[in-house]
Amino acid sequence: MTTPAASPPQPLPAPVPPVNPETREYWTATTRGRLLVKQCADCDSLIWYPRAICPQCGSLHTDWREVSGRGRIYSYTVNHRGEGPYQGAAPFVLAYVELDEGPRMMTNIVEADGAYLTVGLPVEVVFHDTGEGAALPRFRPLRS
Amino acid sequence: MSIRGKAYIAGAYEHPERKIPDKSIAQVHADVAVGALADAGLELRDVDAYFCAGDAPGFGPISMADYLGLTNLTYTDSTETGGSSYVAHVGHAAAAIAEGKCRVALITLAGLPRSQPVPRPSASSLAPEAGFEQPFGPTTVSMYALAARRHMHEYGTTSAQLAAIKVAASEHAQHNPHAMLPKPVTVEEVLDSPVISDPLHRLDCCVISDGGGALVVVAPEIAAALPRRTVKVLGHGEAPKLTSGGRIDLTYTGAVWSGPRAFEEAGVTPGDVDYASIYDSFTITVLQTIEDLGFCEKGKGGAFVADGALVAPHGRLPFNTDGGGLCNNHPVNRGGMTKVIEAVRQLRGEASAPVQVPDCEIAVVNGNGGSLGTRSAAATLILGREDA
Numbered sequence: 001m002t003t004p005a006a007s008p009p010q011p012l013p014a015p016v017p018p019v020n021p022e023t024r025e026y027w028t029a030t031t032r033g034r035l036l037v038k039q040c041a042d043c044d045s046l047i048w049y050p051r052a053i054c055p056q057c058g059s060l061h062t063d064w065r066e067v068s069g070r071g072r073i074y075s076y077t078v079n080h081r082g083e084g085p086y087q088g089a090a091p092f093v094l095a096y097v098e099l100d101e102g103p104r105m106m107t108n109i110v111e112a113d114g115a116y117l118t119v120g121l122p123v124e125v126v127f128h129d130t131g132e133g134a135a136l137p138r139f140r141p142l143r144s
Numbered sequence: 145m146s147i148r149g150k151a152y153i154a155g156a157y158e159h160p161e162r163k164i165p166d167k168s169i170a171q172v173h174a175d176v177a178v179g180a181l182a183d184a185g186l187e188l189r190d191v192d193a194y195f196c197a198g199d200a201p202g203f204g205p206i207s208m209a210d211y212l213g214l215t216n217l218t219y220t221d222s223t224e225t226g227g228s229s230y231v232a233h234v235g236h237a238a239a240a241i242a243e244g245k246c247r248v249a250l251i252t253l254a255g256l257p258r259s260q261p262v263p264r265p266s267a268s269s270l271a272p273e274a275g276f277e278q279p280f281g282p283t284t285v286s287m288y289a290l291a292a293r294r295h296m297h298e299y300g301t302t303s304a305q306l307a308a309i310k311v312a313a314s315e316h317a318q319h320n321p322h323a324m325l326p327k328p329v330t331v332e333e334v335l336d337s338p339v340i341s342d343p344l345h346r347l348d349c350c351v352i353s354d355g356g357g358a359l360v361v362v363a364p365e366i367a368a369a370l371p372r373r374t375v376k377v378l379g380h381g382e383a384p385k386l387t388s389g390g391r392i393d394l395t396y397t398g399a400v401w402s403g404p405r406a407f408e409e410a411g412v413t414p415g416d417v418d419y420a421s422i423y424d425s426f427t428i429t430v431l432q433t434i435e436d437l438g439f440c441e442k443g444k445g446g447a448f449v450a451d452g453a454l455v456a457p458h459g460r461l462p463f464n465t466d467g468g469g470l471c472n473n474h475p476v477n478r479g480g481m482t483k484v485i486e487a488v489r490q491l492r493g494e495a496s497a498p499v500q501v502p503d504c505e506i507a508v509v510n511g512n513g514g515s516l517g518t519r520s521a522a523a524t525l526i527l528g529r530e531d532a
């Protein structure tokens with residue numbers, strides 16, 4: 001068996017996330033280019049990942065809130081070994097982005113040359129449609 | 145209630161093989177169970193408590209209890225916190241023994257990830273976080289790479305410093321005839337190994353091995369009647385480290401909480417520790433844990449390990465003298481069991497002679513399960529020599 005040498009990476013896959021009644025509104029918003037988080041109606045905390053309970057105060061009263069979709073890289077890695085749907089997609093960038101509003105979310109950095117990636121780099125959200133009623137919020141370097 | 149001195153580890157056994165193509169998972173659980181009981185001078189019929197985690201095949205602890213013929217059980221526990229489970233199990237067993245619920249507790253770990261790979265349960269699409277993490281392609285290595293990058297950013301930690309952890313483990317592994325990677329390596333060799341998920345290289349990662357291990361924890365009166373030297377359980381702590389609703393901090397582990405709890409119960413301080421078994425899924429796991437347990441100031445772990453502190457027998461903090469998960473064995477991708485076993489060897493004076501810590505009286509064992517890049521579970525044990 002031979003291994004093809006230096007084949008160009010495939011486009012980043014967009015695996016379909018599991019959607020349930022608790023998260024449907026979030027995913028529907030992504031297909032319209034809007035990024036939502038939850039906010040606690042009692043203590044005002046922003047909550048990521050979105051859920052029905054506030055993990056800060058225990059309140060069951062949480063509301064959806066749209067955020068700007070801008071933030072900064074909190075940490076990142078260029079992964080050279082994709083698995084599952086990402087097999088063949090490497091190298092790709094996995095990251096945590098800290099939104100301007102505060103929460104840190106796992107994502108991919110796209111449209112970026114790895115050479116200038118750095119912690120603290122300003123980024124903005126882009127949505128990659130999965131084709132199944134949900135789009136993945138990924139981030140690209142902010143164009144000034 | 146304190147568990148200090150209320151229970152003893154009387155038996156410990158590590159499966160000698162690292163690839164087992166011709167056995168079932170249950171069969172390897174049986175091999176290590178019988179091995180640990182024989183080490184203790186006990187038999188299966190003496191066991192009245194059974195502890196296992198997610199690697200045990202079947203229905204919680206019940207399928208394996210049935211398979212092993214553990215007909216005298218009064219206590220079972222299948223706490224599943226990944227690789228730290230078995231460290232936690234020792235604490236749970238000691239507490240149950242202290243409460244009089246049982247007197248002879250058997251803990252087993254076994255699996256065959258090399259010979260019979262199965263999907264990781266952590267990738268369950270039913271996990272509440274699944275939709276917000278799995279679609280972005282996280283892998284085990286990349287999660288720890290995120291933690292390493294942030295630690296480097298905040299504290300100036302370098303890849304060469306992380307490599308020093310692997311170098312120390314490899315120095316130890318050369319004395320272990322069962323070690324999967326027995327050849328000493330240099331910092332340069334670690335840095336020259338392929339980047340898997342930057343900044344982590346292949347040699348920053350633990351091995352993947354078939355195998356397992358088992359422990360027997362007993363009540364003091366049973367320990368006193370056994371022929372072998374036993375190890376005293378002095379203290380235990382546990383703590384999950386969570387993502388806190390979007391406030392994740394990648395620079396520390398749950399050992400910042402589990403460590404002080406264990407040390408307090410044991411009545412000792414980090415300065416009293418002669419030997420440390422530190423969970424080493426990746427080099428960054430060791431670095432953060434050493435800081436979190438208080439062996440050096442937060443952020444100074446890089447300088448600490450680069451100084452040769454981890455090298456046995458004479459470093460400031462001799463660690464993982466069997467070669468650890470980085471070089472010896474990381475059965476079923478779960479390193480907690482082998483961490484306890486090597487601490488038992490040290491406290492019995494039965495580690496490999498070149499790495500046996502002289503007059504080893506107090507050991508710390510730290511386990512970490514889950515992922516430093518998301519949510520994880522720390523468990524810390526303080527163990528003492530029989531007369532400690």
